[in-house]
Amino acid sequence: MIGLLDLRRRIDAGDLRPRDALAAARERIAGGDADLASFVALADLPDGPIDPSRPLAGIAVGVKDIVDTADLPTEMGLPAVWGGWRPRADAAIVSQVRAAGGWIAGKTASTALAYLDPTPTRNPHDPARTPGGSSSGSAAAVAAGLVPLAIGTQTGGSVIRPAAFCGVAAIKPSFRLLPTVGVKVQAWTLDTLGLFGAGVDDVAHALEAICGRDMRVGEAPGMVRFGVVVPELGGAPEPEMAAAVDRAARALERHGMAVSAVSLPDDVLGGWHASPIVQGYEARVSLAWELEHHRDRLPPGIGGALDAAASITAADYDAARGRARRARGALRAVFADNGVDVLLSPAAPGPAPARDTTGDPRFNRLWTLLGVPCVNVPGLATPSGLPLGLQVIAPFARDTAALAAAGVLERVLRGLD
Numbered sequence: 001m002i003g004l005l006d007l008r009r010r011i012d013a014g015d016l017r018p019r020d021a022l023a024a025a026r027e028r029i030a031g032g033d034a035d036l037a038s039f040v041a042l043a044d045l046p047d048g049p050i051d052p053s054r055p056l057a058g059i060a061v062g063v064k065d066i067v068d069t070a071d072l073p074t075e076m077g078l079p080a081v082w083g084g085w086r087p088r089a090d091a092a093i094v095s096q097v098r099a100a101g102g103w104i105a106g107k108t109a110s111t112a113l114a115y116l117d118p119t120p121t122r123n124p125h126d127p128a129r130t131p132g133g134s135s136s137g138s139a140a141a142v143a144a145g146l147v148p149l150a151i152g153t154q155t156g157g158s159v160i161r162p163a164a165f166c167g168v169a170a171i172k173p174s175f176r177l178l179p180t181v182g183v184k185v186q187a188w189t190l191d192t193l194g195l196f197g198a199g200v201d202d203v204a205h206a207l208e209a210i211c212g213r214d215m216r217v218g219e220a221p222g223m224v225r226f227g228v229v230v231p232e233l234g235g236a237p238e239p240e241m242a243a244a245v246d247r248a249a250r251a252l253e254r255h256g257m258a259v260s261a262v263s264l265p266d267d268v269l270g271g272w273h274a275s276p277i278v279q280g281y282e283a284r285v286s287l288a289w290e291l292e293h294h295r296d297r298l299p300p301g302i303g304g305a306l307d308a309a310a311s312i313t314a315a316d317y318d319a320a321r322g323r324a325r326r327a328r329g330a331l332r333a334v335f336a337d338n339g340v341d342v343l344l345s346p347a348a349p350g351p352a353p354a355r356d357t358t359g360d361p362r363f364n365r366l367w368t369l370l371g372v373p374c375v376n377v378p379g380l381a382t383p384s385g386l387p388l389g390l391q392v393i394a395p396f397a398r399d400t401a402a403l404a405a406a407g408v409l410e411r412v413l414r415g416l417d
Helices: 004-012 018-036 092-099 136-143 160-166 200-211 239-254 266-286 288-297 300-311 314-338 365-370 399-414
Strands: 039-042 060-064 103-108 149-154 169-172 192-197 225-228 258-261 342-346 374-381 387-393
Touching (some): 004 018, 004 200, 039 136, 092 200, 103 136, 103 149, 160 169, 160 192, 169 200, 192 200, 200 374, 225 314, 266 314, 342 399, 374 399, 387 399
Parallel strands (some): 060 149, 225 258
Antiparallel strands (some): 039 103, 169 374, 374 387
């Protein structure tokens, strides 16, 4: 993988010109993506001077194909319907990346309308396995070292889960920290932009550069109080993942961190049951045009989900939104009552499954509904070398705390090698 901060340090030291860094990324994509299939459209290298002082100067960025770009097609992962579509304007997140000096290298593969029908993208660790989630191209492109930064979205688990399967760091920030203007809507109270990078400090730097807030990880922030939570949401984690959580918890304790087991109360767990109702109802509304005019062109996953969502009434939706509100309040109490700064949980049930699926989002969708920041921390693997991701979860608007704790965990896991 290519570390964003490593590139920036070389640029700041005068050892690497930003244009040369971008040209190298373009060459890596051209030479390495034919089998990976992480990109669906590529941009030309920029003309004119590049200001090396801007925080993302020299950084090539992959952008998920549901995010508008004025200079590249945005086909929503569904070229049968949206083939050749060229927006007139960039999405707000794209404008922010460009303002920070980043170069949009191309559009990364998305599942159709950001749902669960798999893309052709392969997992860089095993081409027979899924890269995961709807942000499959973004996670795979970073994991394969094609670009140091990529943008994805999460409605259920499509930032954290593919990051876990591909062995990269990622952040799903607090809801609406990153603007979704110009992003294809699936569920307006769930859709959240996220970032992929080689390490936690890389995504922290990128988030700071884009949103203009101090997100630096820095050195260890002293003792962090971790609450380990492994809720059986739709089933327990696979044995390898359960062992990974236990190994990480014991390693954190050896490094002086406070670690305790935390259980989620029923009011929080009620949010997990509410999530598919909220997503289904909002997707049926948001994607009504595709459903009405192009039902025969929708792949089976999203088509079947939209058909099934017709049975969700407005009353069902309102009740689910009420459960979500109660769950948010109850989660705030979990942190306070248990005396923990962050929660530590599986990022996925286990390693990446086969390519005929994008993986199970059951360990992600609760946190998406609640809008809290989540960071995937790479560093553990199965005996066969498949990545296992752990996620750090912080209270709403405590993104810096999530990143700082994730940085601690990342350094601890590196010491286990």
